[in-house]
Amino acid sequence: MLITQNETNQIVARITPIFNQVLNEYDFRKYPAAHYARFKTSFTALTNPNNDIADAMIWKWGHWGKPNYPQHHRDLIAEIQGLWPQYVDSFNNNTSEQTFRWWRGHFNRQTTYITVAYITHLIHHHEPLPIIDQHNFRAMNSLLGCTRQPTRSKKKPSNWDDIIALKNFMASIHAALPQRTFSELDRFLMMYGRNYAAR
Structure with a gap:
């Protein structure tokens, strides 16, 4: 999945005003x-x-x-x-x-898809590789849906291509948000997908 610069700019404009609010919903007591x-x-x-x-x-x-x-x-x-x-x-x-x-x-x-993806993330986190789950995958689809004609997207990730799609999406957004870490973007997308994106 390729994301254009125009789409990236629209998404960044959408998430920047709410980034801190959504990021602060992440529970470090549950995930130290x-x-x-x-x-x-x-x-x-x-x-x-x-x-x-x-x-x-x-x-x-x-x-x-x-x-x-x-x-x-x-x-x-x-x-x-x-x-x-x-x-x-x-x-x-x-x-x-x-x-x-x-x-x-x-x-x-x-x-075991999510577990396999998580093990892969831990071993190769330097790429950087996201911690894919249904929440950040839903967040990606929701944010892309705000910039594109409505299409039917997968509800849950299930294969290697989904990890690469999320990785490329995050790389594009992260490049436009240099003041944020990749890990912060990962946590933001998790909470956005959990609490704000339509299921």
């Missing part, structure tokens, strides 16, 4: 920044112990600080921990797309 920074470091190094895998997944799923969470999430954590040494030894970690396809192939079920 220091722990997220730790996950990025350990996943990129490809040496993270099992505790970092568990903590990173608990953080992503919004369970941080909760003494209990669903068994299927516990099972998925154990599966990731079991697969991690194979992934590191596979040499399929040179590019983000290789990483994504490796994990997608080894889970081999649709319900």
